[in-house]
Amino acid sequence: MTILAALLFLMLVGAIIAVETTNLLSAVISVGAVGFLLSIAFLFLGAPDIAITQLVVEILCLVILIRATISRDLTAVSGEREFFGMVVGVALVVLVALAGIAAFEQFPPFGEPVMARFPDDAPSATYLAEGLDRTGAANIVTAVILDFRAYDTLGEATVLFCAILGALALMRRRARRQRDGDETEEGDAA
Amino acid sequence: MIYALCLMLIAVGLYGVVVKKNVVKIVISLAIMEYGINLLLILVGYRAGGHAPIMEPGASPAEFAAGAVDPLPQALVLTSIVIGLGVLAMMVAICIRLYERYGTFDITEMRRLRG
Numbered sequence: 325m326t327i328l329a330a331l332l333f334l335m336l337v338g339a340i341i342a343v344e345t346t347n348l349l350s351a352v353i354s355v356g357a358v359g360f361l362l363s364i365a366f367l368f369l370g371a372p373d374i375a376i377t378q379l380v381v382e383i384l385c386l387v388i389l390i391r392a393t394i395s396r397d398l399t400a401v402s403g404e405r406e407f408f409g410m411v412v413g414v415a416l417v418v419l420v421a422l423a424g425i426a427a428f429e430q431f432p433p434f435g436e437p438v439m440a441r442f443p444d445d446a447p448s449a450t451y452l453a454e455g456l457d458r459t460g461a462a463n464i465v466t467a468v469i470l471d472f473r474a475y476d477t478l479g480e481a482t483v484l485f486c487a488i489l490g491a492l493a494l495m496r497r498r499a500r501r502q503r504d505g506d507e508t509e510e511g512d513a514a
Numbered sequence: 515m516i517y518a519l520c521l522m523l524i525a526v527g528l529y530g531v532v533v534k535k536n537v538v539k540i541v542i543s544l545a546i547m548e549y550g551i552n553l554l555l556i557l558v559g560y561r562a563g564g565h566a567p568i569m570e571p572g573a574s575p576a577e578f579a580a581g582a583v584d585p586l587p588q589a590l591v592l593t594s595i596v597i598g599l600g601v602l603a604m605m606v607a608i609c610i611r612l613y614e615r616y617g618t619f620d621i622t623e624m625r626r627l628r629g
Contacts, residue, residue, distance in 0.1 A: 325516075332519040332553075339523055339546045343530035348538050348619075355542050362549050369556050370566040370583040377592055381599045385545065392606040393538055413532030417525050424521045434516050435562030437584040448559075448586040452579035456569055464567040464582070468589035480593040487600030491607040 325435075331365045348393040356386045373465050447472075516557060523550035537612060537619045541605045548598045552591045559584030 335358050342354035359382035366375040432438055439446035451468055461467035469477050527550060530543025560583055567585040569578055609619065616624050 328516060329519065332516065332523070335549070336519060336523055336526065339526045342542055342546065343526060343534065343539065348536070351539060351542055355545055358546060358549060362553060365553060366556060369560050370564050371556055371588050371591075372566050372568070374552075374556065374588055374592055374595065377595050381595050384599055385602055388603050388606050389538070389542070392541075392609050410533055413529065416532055417529045420528055421521060421525050424524070425518075428517050428521070431517065431558065434557065435560060437559050437561050439559075439584050439586075440561060448584045449579060451585055452567060452582055453575055455585075456575060462569040464569070464585040465588045465592065468585050469592065473589065476590070476593065480597060483597050484600040487597070487604045491600075491604040494604070494607040494611050 328365060328368055331361050331368070335361045335365070349390070352386065352389045352393055355389070356382060359385065371465075373463070517554070520550055520554045520557060523553070526550075535621050537609045537621055540621075541602065541609060544605070545598070545602060548594075552594055552598075555587045555591050555594075559587035 338354045338358040338361065342351045342358065345351050345354065359378065363375045363378040363382065366372075366378055432441060437448070439448040439452075443449045451464055451472060455464045455467040455472075456462065459467040459471040461471065524547055527543045527545075527547030530546065531540055534540055534543065561581070563581075564583040565581055567582040567588070569575075612624065613619060618624070
């Protein structure tokens with residue numbers, strides 16, 4: 325519990341540095357630190373699968389983000405939006421924070437999941453009690469992903485495929501245009 | 515207390531999204547928000563002193579079910595993390611295209627995006 329609070333505090337510091345620093349590369353590295361701390365926090369929360377996934381995803385995130393920021397001549401952008409926009413933004417953040425505090429009144433206390441409060445109705449309790457018999461998987465998380473909620477995972481794969489396809493299509497346009505020799509609209513490629 | 519720290523993490527991300535004017539900063543803030551929300555979902559499913567929902571040989575199902583953390587948020591957050599990576603890749607691709615088109619990451623200088 326204390327370790328978790330310390331980890332969360334460090335994550336908060338890293339996030340503030342990432343948002344507030346003027347150098348983009350430092351911001352990317354700070355967000356990487358936040359992601360790795362999050363991975364450690366998942367380990368303390370009894371979620372080793374998620375910790376491993378978070379670690380891999382974080383490394384890939386860092387590679388992608390550094391690809392976006394490095395070798396750009398203008399990596400340091402300072403200054404905020406106009407004053408009115410900033411006031412509206414801060415007001416929005418305060419509003420969301422107040423709504424979140426109100427929502428936390430409804431949350432179960434920390435360390436006491438909902439499935440412990442309603443053991444007969446919660447699907448999680450069923451998964452835990454019958455997962456091994458019904459799916460043969462010792463790891464209940466994989467049993468949920470690949471057996472109980474396999475259609476969810478299929479949808480996830482579809483979304484992931486679409487996102488990667490979109491990213492590839494966006495990056496490809498430049499290559500095709502250069503091949504056709506039509507570079508009037510484009511500057512020099514990165 | 516833990517929930518409040520997690521909410522602050524989400525709020526920092528939201529602040530970055532609405533106040534910053536660098537596109538890459540906005541992408542980074544969205545990533546921070548996503549971390550906070552993933553962590554919040556896992557925190558809701560945590561059982562004090564609970565172990566990971568992985569069965570060991572010889573464990574009785576009833577005892578296991580009484581001591582494990584909630585597996586359902588973990589499964590769904592796993593999905594969410596991977597989708598987050600795909601969406602981040604797409605956002606970064608858009609950022610790179612915008613940089614090539616306008617020569618800047620500053621959204622106030624992208625005239626055609628002005629609303």
